[in-house]
Amino acid sequence: MSKVEILMTGAYPEWDMVDLEANYTVHRLWETPDKQRLLADVGATVRAIATRGELGASAELMRQLPRLEIVSCYGVGTDAIDLSYARGRSIRVTNTPDVLTDDVADIGIALLLATARHIPQADRFVREGQWGKVAMPLVTRVSGKKLAIAGMGRIGQAMAKRATAFGCEIAYFARNRRRELPYAFEPDLAVLARWADFLIVIVPGGEATKALVDGEVLSALGPKGIFINVSRGSTVDEEALITALRNGSIQAAGLDVFLNEPNIDPRFYAMENVVLHPHHGSGTIETRKAMGQLARDNLAAHFEGRPLPTPVV
Ligand code: 8YV
Numbered sequence: 001m002s003k004v005e006i007l008m009t010g011a012y013p014e015w016d017m018v019d020l021e022a023n024y025t026v027h028r029l030w031e032t033p034d035k036q037r038l039l040a041d042v043g044a045t046v047r048a049i050a051t052r053g054e055l056g057a058s059a060e061l062m063r064q065l066p067r068l069e070i071v072s073c074y075g076v077g078t079d080a081i082d083l084s085y086a087r088g089r090s091i092r093v094t095n096t097p098d099v100l101t102d103d104v105a106d107i108g109i110a111l112l113l114a115t116a117r118h119i120p121q122a123d124r125f126v127r128e129g130q131w132g133k134v135a136m137p138l139v140t141r142v143s144g145k146k147l148a149i150a151g152m153g154r155i156g157q158a159m160a161k162r163a164t165a166f167g168c169e170i171a172y173f174a175r176n177r178r179r180e181l182p183y184a185f186e187p188d189l190a191v192l193a194r195w196a197d198f199l200i201v202i203v204p205g206g207e208a209t210k211a212l213v214d215g216e217v218l219s220a221l222g223p224k225g226i227f228i229n230v231s232r233g234s235t236v237d238e239e240a241l242i243t244a245l246r247n248g249s250i251q252a253a254g255l256d257v258f259l260n261e262p263n264i265d266p267r268f269y270a271m272e273n274v275v276l277h278p279h280h281g282s283g284t285i286e287t288r289k290a291m292g293q294l295a296r297d298n299l300a301a302h303f304e305g306r307p308l309p310t311p312v313v
Contacts, residue, residue, distance in 0.1 A: 004303055006048040007065065009055045012074060016292035020050065023300070039064045048072060048299055053095075054261060054279060056080020062091065070302045074295040075282070076100060078312050079205030079232060086313050093313035094298035098154065099290035100282035105158035107281040108200050108230045109166075111254030112147075115226050115275045116140040116198070140226070140251070143167050148196035150189060150212065151203035151231065152178050159200060171195065174203075189213070193220035198228065205232030215240035218250050225250045230281050233259040242267055245274060256281050 005025045011017065020026050027046065032038040043064045049057050053075020059082040062068055070092040071081055078095050086093050114120060118139045125136055144167040149156045152174040160170050160183055171184040173192050178185070186192040189212065193199050199221050203209045213227070213236040221227060227250055229236055238259050244250045252273040258264040261279055268274055282291065294310060301308050 004047050005042060005045045006050055006299070007042070007046045009049065009051040009057065009061075012050070012052075012292055012295070013288055015289065016074075016296060019292075019296055024048075026050075048302070050074070050295060050299065051081070053077040054080060056082075057086075058082055059085035062086065062089070070094065070299065072295045072298045072302075073312075074291050077205055077232065079234075083313055091313070092302060092308060092311060094295070094302075094308050094310050095312050096291040096294045097310055099294060100287050101154045101158050103284050103287045104155045104202075104230055104281035105162060107256060107277065108155070108159045108202065108228060109162045111228050111230065111256060111275055111277060112198055112200065112226065113142055115228065115252045115254035116142045120275055121272070140224070142198070145169070145197040146171070146195060148172065148186075148192045148199045149183075150174070150192070150199065150201045150235075152181065152183075153202070153204075155230070156202045157181070159202065190217050190220040193217045193225070194222070196221065196225065198226045200228040201231045201235055203231050203235055205234050209235045211235070211237040211240075213237065213241070215244070218244040221250050223248055223251060227253040228255075229253070230256045233257045233261065238265060245271055 003025045005027065007027045007029055010030045027038060027042050029035055029038060044066060046065045047067050047069050049071045051057050051071060051073050053073060057071045062085055068091050071086060073081060073095045076095050076097045078093060081093055083093060116139060122136060125131060147163045147168040147170050149160055149170065150173045152172045156172065163170055171186050171192055173186055173189045201213055203212060215237060218240055241253065245253060254275040256277040257279050268276060297309050
């Protein structure tokens with residue numbers, strides 16, 4: 001029996017590639033210089049897309065795959081997948097929730113600590129031989145401060161739990177109030193930012209949250225405020241963020257996500273008050289193994305006619 005043909009939009013770690021190559025005929029779109037040519041050659045026989053959170057699958061791509069049955073996403077965020085197009089054609093979509101929650105929450109808190117406590121700057125200070133010659137500038141305490149979290153899903157809750165251990169007071173903004181949670185809910189993000197010392201954003205990406213954090217929210221956060229983004233670059237008005245960082249209307253930012261990754265706005269490189277992280281919140285060996293397993297399990301379940309472990313559509 002011939003193998004099922006799948007189209008991959010980006011690489012997975014080697015341990016996943018070995019398994020995928022053994023079980024499917026894999027077409028590597030990201031490595032192909034002439035993508036249209038590849039799609040014209042194999043599009044008619046491809047039955048699955050294996051993609052990544054940040055790469056997704058557009059309607060334009062899916063339109064070129066008339067036998068497409070499933071899009072398996074290596075990542076929890078499906079904002080870059082055209083879900084309504086997939087629904088319209090009864091194409092299944094799966095993601096990798098839960099397995100990455102703790103690692104992304106760790107990075108949210110780590111970026112807050114790194115940004116407030118100047119950890120990258122301190123590392124440079126020691127390496128460059130400044131220690132003992134000049135005083136390391138004093139920095140901002142995190143413990144016991146007011147933390148606003150925009151987005152109270154699985155990762156938001158995991159960050160709240162961590163911040164509680166730091167003695168932080170927590171309040172949140174979300175689509176819906178979560179009455180079962182012990183944190184204060186604030187439906188107006190600017191009001192929440194005005195109250196907070198720090199704002200961490202972990203809402204899903206997509207149209208509904210585009211530029212949710214705008215100039216008004218940033219100026220409400222204020223000149224001592226620290227902004228952390230572990231969601232998607234699209235959830236913040238990046239131009240407003242760059243302006244706020246440059247003119248001191250916020251103190252600093254810790255960013256795991258950007259517009260146009262990995263070709264981010266070069267103005268970030270020159271800023272001392274930003275900690276940059278290359279969209280790597282889920283990038284531990286442990287979590288990436290679990291994500292790959294789940295992405296592969298979803299494909300296998302679909303082609304063996306079993307219920308999908310983690311369906312989105
Ligand atoms: C991954 C992500 O970095 O889960 C998501 O939505 O953005 C990240 O965990 C990405 O999907 C892996 O390529």
